[in-house]
Amino acid sequence: MELDEFRTLVDAWLDADADELAPPFTGTGTLDEQMTQLAKVKGAAYDAGWMRWGWPSRVGGLGGSSLLRGYLGEALTRRGLVEPGGYSMVEVLAPTMIDYARPELAAEMVPRLLRGEELWCQGFSEPGTGSNLGALACRAVRDRESWRVTGQKVWTSFAQYSQRCVLLTRTGTPESAHRGITAMFVDMTSPGITVRPLGTMHGGAEFCEVFFDDVSVPFDRTLGEEGQGWSVAMDLLPFERSTALWHRSAFLNRRLEQLLADAPPDSLSATEVGDVFVQLFALRARSRGTQYRMAAGEHLGPETSVDKILLAATEQALFDLVGAALADDVVLGGDAVGEQWRAQYLYSRAATIYGGSAEIQRNIVARRLLDLGAET
Amino acid sequence: MMDAGELELFRAALRQATSSHSGKALDDALAELGWRDALAADRRVAVSTLFELQGQANATSSALDVVMAEGPVVLPPLGSCDQPTARGLGTYAFANSAPDGVVLRPVDGIDPSLGLVEVSGQLPRTDASSWPDALAAGQLALAHELIGASRAMLELARTHALERVQFDRPIAAFQAVRHRLAETLVAIEAAGAATGAAWDMETPMAAAAAKAVAGRSARTVAKHCQQVLAGIGFTTEHPFHRYLRRVLVLDGLLGDTRTLTKRLGEELLTTRQLPPPLPL
Ligand SMILES: Cc1cc2nc3c(=O)[nH]c(=O)nc-3n(C[C@H](O)[C@H](O)[C@H](O)COP(=O)(O)OP(=O)(O)OC[C@H]3O[C@@H](n4cnc5c(N)ncnc54)[C@H](O)[C@@H]3O)c2cc1C
Numbered sequence: 180m181e182l183d184e185f186r187t188l189v190d191a192w193l194d195a196d197a198d199e200l201a202p203p204f205t206g207t208g209t210l211d212e213q214m215t216q217l218a219k220v221k222g223a224a225y226d227a228g229w230m231r232w233g234w235p236s237r238v239g240g241l242g243g244s245s246l247l248r249g250y251l252g253e254a255l256t257r258r259g260l261v262e263p264g265g266y267s268m269v270e271v272l273a274p275t276m277i278d279y280a281r282p283e284l285a286a287e288m289v290p291r292l293l294r295g296e297e298l299w300c301q302g303f304s305e306p307g308t309g310s311n312l313g314a315l316a317c318r319a320v321r322d323r324e325s326w327r328v329t330g331q332k333v334w335t336s337f338a339q340y341s342q343r344c345v346l347l348t349r350t351g352t353p354e355s356a357h358r359g360i361t362a363m364f365v366d367m368t369s370p371g372i373t374v375r376p377l378g379t380m381h382g383g384a385e386f387c388e389v390f391f392d393d394v395s396v397p398f399d400r401t402l403g404e405e406g407q408g409w410s411v412a413m414d415l416l417p418f419e420r421s422t423a424l425w426h427r428s429a430f431l432n433r434r435l436e437q438l439l440a441d442a443p444p445d446s447l448s449a450t451e452v453g454d455v456f457v458q459l460f461a462l463r464a465r466s467r468g469t470q471y472r473m474a475a476g477e478h479l480g481p482e483t484s485v486d487k488i489l490l491a492a493t494e495q496a497l498f499d500l501v502g503a504a505l506a507d508d509v510v511l512g513g514d515a516v517g518e519q520w521r522a523q524y525l526y527s528r529a530a531t532i533y534g535g536s537a538e539i540q541r542n543i544v545a546r547r548l549l550d551l552g553a554e555t
Numbered sequence: 556m557m558d559a560g561e562l563e564l565f566r567a568a569l570r571q572a573t574s575s576h577s578g579k580a581l582d583d584a585l586a587e588l589g590w591r592d593a594l595a596a597d598r599r600v601a602v603s604t605l606f607e608l609q610g611q612a613n614a615t616s617s618a619l620d621v622v623m624a625e626g627p628v629v630l631p632p633l634g635s636c637d638q639p640t641a642r643g644l645g646t647y648a649f650a651n652s653a654p655d656g657v658v659l660r661p662v663d664g665i666d667p668s669l670g671l672v673e674v675s676g677q678l679p680r681t682d683a684s685s686w687p688d689a690l691a692a693g694q695l696a697l698a699h700e701l702i703g704a705s706r707a708m709l710e711l712a713r714t715h716a717l718e719r720v721q722f723d724r725p726i727a728a729f730q731a732v733r734h735r736l737a738e739t740l741v742a743i744e745a746a747g748a749a750t751g752a753a754w755d756m757e758t759p760m761a762a763a764a765a766k767a768v769a770g771r772s773a774r775t776v777a778k779h780c781q782q783v784l785a786g787i788g789f790t791t792e793h794p795f796h797r798y799l800r801r802v803l804v805l806d807g808l809l810g811d812t813r814t815l816t817k818r819l820g821e822e823l824l825t826t827r828q829l830p831p832p833l834p835l
Pocket of ligand 1: 337534
C-alpha cells in the first residue's frame with residue numbers, strides 16, 4: 180500500500196462513516212467520554228484495516244511504511260475524532276513492545292492496543308525523579324518465580340483507564356544509576372497496585388499516582404534484558420517526538436483554523452497570526468522530515484529533541500494567541516466551546532514539561548547534537 | 556538529477572569557489588564550473604548548495620539575479636516584497652549593466668562588501684505577471700543564504716565556547732551558554748526544514764513563509780552567538796561582525812521577516828482559513 184492510495188482510501192472511509200465515528204459530545208467531553216470515543220474510533224479503524232497498516236505482520240499488522248500511521252493519526256486528529264494525546268500512546272508504546280518484548284508477548288498484546296480494546300500507560304516519573312530519570316527508585320527484586328515490585332510512580336497519564344503499564348524499575352543498587360534500571364510490562368490488575376487519579380489544572384484527571392506494594396511481575400514480562408531499561412526508555416522517547424508529534428501538529432493546525440473562524444473581528448493582529456503560522460509551518464516541515472527518516476529505517480535519537488522544542492514553542496505561541504484573542508472563552512466561558520478552549524489553553528502550558536522539559540531538551544541538544552562536552 | 560557522487564563533487568567545487576572568491580571573481584568561477592548548467596538540470600540542488608555555501612563563506616555573487624530573472628534585476632526597497640516601480644535596490648551585477656535613464660547611488664550601509672546600489676529613475680520594464688515566481692525563487696535562495704550565514708555563526712560561537720576558559724573551565728560547560736547554542740541550532744534546523752518544505756510545495760506562500768522563518772532564525776542565531784562570543788566577537792578582527800552585517804541585509808531583501816509575517820497574517824485574516832497544510 181502506497182501513501183497516496185492509503186490517503187485516498189482513508190479519506191473516503193472517514194467521509195462515508197463520518198456520522199458513526201463522530202464524538203457523541205460537543206467540546207472536550209469528560210475524560211470517560213474521551214476514552215470511550217478513542218476506543219470506538221480505534222476499533223472501527225482496526226476493523227476496517229486502516230489501523231493495522233504500517234505495523235509489522237508479527238504483531239497483527241498489514242505491513243507497509245510507518246508513514247501510513249502518520250497519515251491515519253493526522254486524519255483522525257484533523258477531523259476532531261480523537262484527542263492526539265490519548266491516540267498517540269500507540270505510537271509511543273507499541274514500537275517499544277515490538278523492539279523489546281518477547282515476540283509472543285508482542286504478538287499477543289499489540290493488537291489489543293491497536294484495536295482500542297486496551298489502553299496502556301507509561302510509568303517512568305516518580306515523586307523523587309522527574310527530569311533525572313536515571314535516579315528512579317521503584318524497586319524490583321528477583322523472587323523465585325517473578326519480579327516483586329515495590330514503589331511509586333506519579334503523573335502516569337491514563338493509568339486509571341489502563342490495562343497495562345510499561346514500567347521502569349530499579350533492579351541494580353541505588354548507586355547503579357542508569358545501568359541498574361529494568362523495564363517491564365505490567366498488568367494493572369495485578370494484586371498490590373493502587374491507582375489514585377490526580378486532578379489536573381486543565382480539568383479531568385488525566386494522570387495518576389500509582390502505588391506498587393510487592394507486586395508480582397513474571398520474568399517473561401521483562402522488556403529487553405535486566406539492566407537494559409535505560410535503553411528501552413531512550414528508544415521510547417524519540418517515538419514520542421516523531422509520529423505522535425506529527426499528529427499533534429495536525430491538532431495545532433486544526434485549532435489555528437478554528438481560532439481564525441471564531442475570533443471576533445479586530446481581536447487578532449496580522450503579525451501575531453502570521454507569526455504562529457510560520458512557526459507551525461516550520462514545525463510541520465521538521466516533523467515531516469522525521470517521519471520520512473523513520474520510514475526509511477533510520478534510528479531516531481537525540482535529534483528528535485529539536486522537534487520537541489519546536490512543538491512546545493509553537494503550541495504555546497498558538498495558545499498564547501488563543502488566550503488573548505478568545506479571552507472571553509478562556510477566562511469566562513461556561514459553554515462547551517469555551518471550556519474546550521480553556522482546557523486546551525491550560526494543557527498547552529504543559530508542553531514544556533511533559534516528555535522531557537524544555538530545559539532537558541536543550542541539555543540534550545547541547546550535549547548530543549552540539550557535542551559541547553559535559554556541563555559543570 | 557545528480558547522483559550522490561556527482562553531488563559530492565559539485566558541492567566540493569562550490570565550496571572551493573565560494574571560499575576563495577567573491578563578487579565578479581565568484582561569478583567567473585561559477586561560470587567555469589558550470590553552475591548554470593546545474594541550475595537547468597536540478598534547480599533545487601544548484602540553488603540550495605550554492606546559496607548555503609555563499610552564506611557560510613560570507614561571499615557574494617550575481618546568482619540571485621540569475622535565479623530571479625536570468626540576469627540583472629531590480630530588487631524592491633529594503634523590507635518590501637512588492638515589485639519595484641519607482642525605486643529599488645540592485646546588486647553589483649545590475650550596477651555594472653544598468654540601462655540608460657536609471658540613476659544609481661552606491662549604498663555602503665551596514666555591509667559595504669555586498670556592493671549594493673540604490674536604483675531610481677526609469678526602471679527597466681518587466682512583466683508584472685512574472686513577479687510572483689521571481690520573488691518566490693529569490694526568497695528561497697535568500698533563505699538558503701541566511702541559513703548558511705547562520706551555520707557559520709554557530710560554528711564560530713561553538714568553537715569559541717569550547718576553547719575559551721573562564722572560572723577554570725571552558726565556557727561551554729555553563730548551562731546558560733549551552734542553552735543559547737542549543738537555541739541557535741534549533742533555529743537553524745527550523746529554517747532548514749521550512750526551506751525544504753517550500754521547495755516541495757512550490758507555492759508563493761510557502762516560499763514567503765520559508766524566508767520569514769530563515770530571517771527570524773538568523774536574527775536569533777546572531778543574537779545568541781554574539782553573546783557567547785562577547786568581547787572578541789565585537790572586534791573587527793573576528794569574522795563574526797561580517798555575518799551579522801550580512802544577515803541584516805539579507806533579511807531585508809525581498810521582504811523582511813516582519814513584513815512577510817504580517818502579510819501572511821493579513822492573508823489569513825482575510826480568508827479566515829489556512830492554506831492546505833504541508834502533506835506528509
Ligand atoms: C500533562 C503531563 C503528563 C505526563 N504524563 C506522564 C506519563 O504518562 N508518564 C510519566 O512517567 N511521566 C509523565 N509526566 C511527567 C513528566 O515527564 C515530568 O513532569 C517531567 O519529566 C519533569 O519532571 P518534574 O515534574 O519532576 O520536574 P523536575 O525534574 O523537578 O524539574 C523542575 C524544573 O527544573 C528544571 N530542571 C530539572 N533538571 C534540570 C537540569 N538538569 N537542567 C536545567 N533545568 C532542570 C526542569 O526543566 C523544570 O523546569 C507527565 C507530566 C505532565 C505535565
